[in-house]
Amino acid sequence: MLVGQGKTQKRLRIRLHNGTAASNLSTFLDGLLDRKTMAEIRTSNLITNKDGLRMSYAMLRNRWDEAREKAAMKAATDGDTTLAATIRQFQFRDIRPKAASEIEDLTDASRLLGHSKEETTKRIYRRVGEIVKPTK
Secondary structure (H helix, E strand, C coil), X not given: CEEECCCCCCEEECCCEECCEECHHHHHHHHHHHHHHHCCCCCCCCCECCCCCECCHHHHHHHHHHHHHHHHHXXXXXXCHHHHHHXXXXXXXXXXXXXXXXXXXXXXXXXXXXXXXXXXXXXXXXXXXXXXXXXX
């Protein structure tokens, strides 16, 4: 899949398959495309609402806020007020650092985020500690 970085418009090819196995992104995109085909949606936008219309930033943001509040309410109802507070602090813009932190290889994370220097990814976007093995 070919994408352009938002800030620099650097072109990236994202691998959707690792050998013969499809990645989670590939499965997600296939599902979106299947829904578009079944609903006979004719728009070129990848993410649409249930009526097949383009999702604006505001629409995505509203859905994000609603889902976050629903998750926080569930955590509070289950008695975990600490988790509920943490969920409420999570912001829409936190997804980029999350992606950088989930990718184990710093070089891969840096390339995905479009950084020319790994240090930028490490210093600004990596928010978890290095993964290490225990002594035994």
